[in-house]
Amino acid sequence: MKVRTRFAPSPTGYVHIGNLRTALYNHLFARHHKGTVVLRIEDTDRERHVPGAMEHLILILEQVGLDYDEGPGKDGPFGPYIQSERSAVYQDHARLLVEKGHAYYCFCSNERLGALRAEQKEQKAISKYDRKCLTLSSAECDERLKKGERAVIRLRIPDNEVITFEDSIRGTISVHSNEIDDQVLLKSDGMPTYHLANVVDDHLMEITHVIRGEDWIPSTPKHVALYRAFGWVMPVFAHVPLLLNPDKTKLSKRQGDVSVEDFLAQGYLPQALINFIALLGWNPRSDQERYTLEELIELFDISKVNKSGAVLNKEKLDWLNHEYLLGITDKEFIAHAEPFLKSKAYAFPAGFKNFAQWARVEKQRIKKMNEVGEETRCLFIEPTFENPSLLVWKKSTQEKTVVILAELEVFFDSLPEHDILDDKLLEEHIKQWIEEKHFERGDVLWPLRVALSGAERSPGPFELAALLGKKVVCGRIHNARVLLA
RNA sequence: GGCCCCAUCGUCUAAUGGUUAGGACACCACGCUUUCAAUGUGGGAAUCCGGGUUCGAUUCCCGGUGGGGUCACCA
Secondary structure, rough: OOOOEEEEOOOOOEEEEEHHHHHHHHHHHHOOOOOEEEOEEEEOOOOOOOOOOOHHHHHHHHOOOOOOOOEOOOOOOOOOOOOHHHHHHHHHHHHHHHHHEEEEEEEEOHHHHHHHHHHHHHOOOOOOOOOOHHHOOHHHHHHHHHHOOOOEEEEEEOOOOOEEEEEEEEEEEEHHHHHHOOEEEEEOOOOOOHHOOOOOOOOHHOOOOEEEEEHHHEEEEHHHHHHHOOOOOOOOEEEOOOEOOOOOOOOHHHHHHOHHHHHHHHHOOHHHHHHHHHHOOOOOOOOOOOOOOOHHHHHOOOOOOOOOOOOHHHHHHHOOOOHHHHHHHHHHHHHHHHHHHHHOOOOOOOOOOOOOHHHHHHHHHHOOOOHHHOHHHHHHOOOOOOOHHHHHHOOOOOOHHHHHHHHHHHHHHOOOOOHOHHHHHHHHHHHHHHHOOOHHHHHHHHHHHHHHHHOOOOHHHHHHHHHHHHHHHHHHHHHHHHHOO
């Protein structure tokens, strides 16, 4: 049997990182088994419909490199893949269940249902529909429907049974049917609820494995009852653990970033993000920390997914992203950095050529792209010296520093540009010069670095000089000396 | 509250019926060093509790406790 999985998000306007992980696991599982991935849009809630959300979602999937075989924008034998375009299918199936006696029309008003719920809550009873409309004759139903009365169709959950299903991650799960509510299948607006649409589509689209979040476990028995009512074979279920806030509650927007677009906007690399979330709840039993998507596909095993939820540890993501940053080429790094620099209005000086040097310095010092440019700020913005005494090293004096800055200016003036643009070469030259002059390293290197950066903390003087070039270096040393003198 | 799920360092996790319970992030110390990073070396840090099975349990079973999820004409 060919494996078919599906990613079935509801288009709410942004992609939750937890949903991305679910999508990833569906993807890894299907690709591992040489199967098919279906993207299905679950947009049956008209009130929550967000225009453009689907297109946005597809774009995000593309950005993180998760492709799919069937779905919106792609042909496939089981379309359409947008549920709002399939209402007739669900209506037919709901009516079929009514005919078979597995479902029934319900005319109860929201007011009555609300009151019922309130009463049950007060009596600490199970919150369930009381089946008032179950006994309505079909003639009466027809008549009321003909009159235009609004109705829903409810699933008739069988009495006094234990409903059981196998979960590839958790084993056997069973619930007594008397605990389960007669779920609404078809809403009064003619749209299906998640439960109906999901089961009908999974069956019709021949989905073999349903991989979804743990929060669906409580409603899975309803789905099982539905499969039985239809007389269909069930797919394999796998409920993956939730992603958690630091306080262990379900990952929420309130407690930090949860949307994939936020993570991307902060400058996490897609590969790093994928690598990171893949390992949140699953791991291939090895000490390796970095995996390509291909490796993940090769190693993925749904039965080895953990049962307990995983707190999203941002520090580790930062570390991993830094690792990925170190791994990409200078060219890639610059391409990624460009939009971030632009948004800060940081432009390279005219004629700037030492991009490799710049990438090397930045890569080493930042965790994610939105930090880009801060470490080499002095390349983009002329430093100001509010406090020139910063130029004096803690073990040195102002007089000494003024003299050294003057000497440095002469020294740099004597060096060919080429020797300045190579930080390693420059370091050799300067260290040799310091020895010859019998200076203290700190007496020279601290003021040089501050003169170039204007900052208390910055990359080293050689790295900065190589970035700035001879003319700017000489100019800044000169300015510093004048300021201090 | 009912139902369901879960339980190894602070966090992500590995392992086993017998181990000094392993790795990673974070943290701390030291080294390098002109600052801050990066980096190198080292360190502290966990099997929720109570029974049972067993020669032996962190691992298997039961109970407790704790945490979470879910109880819509949302998905």
